[in-house]
Amino acid sequence: MSSPKTLHLAVELDSAGAPPGADPHVLADVVADAERAGFTFATFDDAPAGGFRVEATVRAAYSATSTSRIGLAPTSHVLTAEPFHLAAQLASLDHATHGRAAWIVGTAATPEALATIGRAHPDDLRQEVADVVETIRRLWDSWEDDAVIKDLATGRYLDPDKVHHVDFEGETFSVKGPLITPRPPQGSLVVLAAEEFADVVRPDIVLTDDLRHRDQTAPLVFGELEVRFDSTEPSPNGRTRYTGSPAGLVTLLDQLDLDGVRLHPGANDLPVLSQEVLPELHRRGLLTPPEPGATLRSTLGLPRPENRFAVSSKGIA
């Protein structure tokens, strides 16, 4: 799917001057900077426990109405939340942004995280991750796109044949549906997952720490790259860290055979990215900032998924 001459850049805001407990006005300013710079989407990291951080979908939603181009991608964790609530929260973010939302599937399963909801470690973590993601995708499809009919003659606001029970039955939980929220504008939010969960999540974008390989089955592959222009320290997270000049980063990004890169800049690095690196990539024709009004899927060249229930209802009931 990728063209070697197109690169999508995402930016993680946690360390980029908008730490997760930042003043909301600072957050708004940083997201606005990232939008102006031409990033395809911004990501909001999260954890259910351990340190001060404003919950990620709240931060993303707070930025929804003050932006018009940049995608907003919170991390939401699947083991410490109700799948039904997550589906509604994420669908609502997609509605509030007119289709600029993405979801990074969080899989936190530390004892501290699980203790926040008083649960034990799942017997089969990967299966539960798969089940929650499947449930959420079904719920996003539970309203067909044309379910609301507002038919004055019959007094019907919606067509009940186009709003579906999802009847998910897993090993550890079941969900009836439909969702309380109509189908997201993108049909499905853009779903991202780390490489180790790619087989169970089947994401639209897989996030990899290995910037060289691209033997992936996901539609798009994004590399993870830390950026510190003013430091030579290695990354404390074990990620690849770029520590040279802005021009050197342009050269590096130009050489990568990936669909995109998620940059993890430090607080002082975002302005340099905005003012020097992204303009140069743009000048070289390597980077195309999102258009106002475009959905994140269309910016990324991802198709809008068919609704599984609409397809099945065309069959022999």
Added chain:
Amino acid sequence: MTAQLHLGVFYTGVGPQFLWDDPSNADHTAIETYVSVAQTLERGLFDAFFLGEGLRVRENRGQVHALDVAGRPDAITQLSALAGATTKIGLVATQNTTYNYPADLARRLASLDYVSGGRAGWNIVTTDNAWTGANFRHGGWLAHERRYERATQFVEAAKALWTGPVEADTDLVRLRAEPTVSPSPQGRPVLFQAGDSPGGRELAARHADVVFSANTAYDKAAAYAADLRDRLARHGRPADAVRILPGASVVLGDTPTDAAERAEEIRRRQINPQRAIAFLEQYWGQDLSAFDPHGPLPDVEPAEGELDPSRGTISIEHRTGKLERIQQWRELAEAKNLSIHQLVQEVEPRHHSFVGTPAQVADEWARYAADRVVDGFNLTPHLVPGTIDEVVDRLVPELQDRGVYRTEYTGTTLREHLELP
């Protein structure tokens, strides 16, 4: 100083009160409509914008109920988006204590409170039915009698978590968590309580800052206020520790007659012939679409069994005794020669709370305020933005003229707007 009224709007999520077929309405589910309504409320110096909760799409005999507006956002997510587009209005999310986790919900509410600069509220409700629970990991786990026991432990855990670490291990609440969000300028979200049962009233007296009561008529409001103040005293809280904001609907007109005619017209459209049939179908438990809504009551016997709770509109106390109720309706329809449509209009308990000219309604509200039987109202619009524009443009100036409504915001947080201690 004259007691001041505090106003909120309960944005209609589902139900027949909202006239979705009116061509004047804005797109009911569009974010632009929410933003525009919230900004109008700021112009009208309202305290709060409320979102309701319903965690299962209502059904009629196993199929999604088609006649009412449906499809709503997750409340906290939507209010977070509104926080970025407004500066004053309080943002209140209805969230239940049955199908949520205390630490998760406390964290999301604190997050909304933080990004809004201290404008968040939590309208605490319970959900008892397993039908709603079918959407959740542990559907139907909580016995009806224990729902307020769970709610109390849940609220206590949430409040504790807004100030420090919490560890609880009972058969109703189990968690170990630490605070993850810094306190907002109002400290913590304002707590609203909506249930009218004795359990609900006790929860309000112990923990609520505001009650969103169902007691709107003057006498009921006065009795409710007296009951709540007794309960507050028993819990060692001052009488003015809680604001009382009953739900209300308002229909304004140029003259008293004009207002009355408009009110009648709205009610006729809210309970239309199709809705009258659907209403009886809940009780009969079968398809009644073959019956003429303008004809006599169905001459078939209702199905066996209790009422179908799947419309989500019938409280558990009203789910039994349907045969007696149907018999009463038959006698009423016989005595007054009522059609199906007329009977349902007669027995459906929804009436407009306040009908009159802006001056009449303002006079009535000023009396409520002077007698301290309420602290304000939480309005449910039948048109969006029509009802809201009308209240802000026509009723608010009358209230201001009578000295019972603010002429500017004096604070920035919801707690300050409500003049809470």
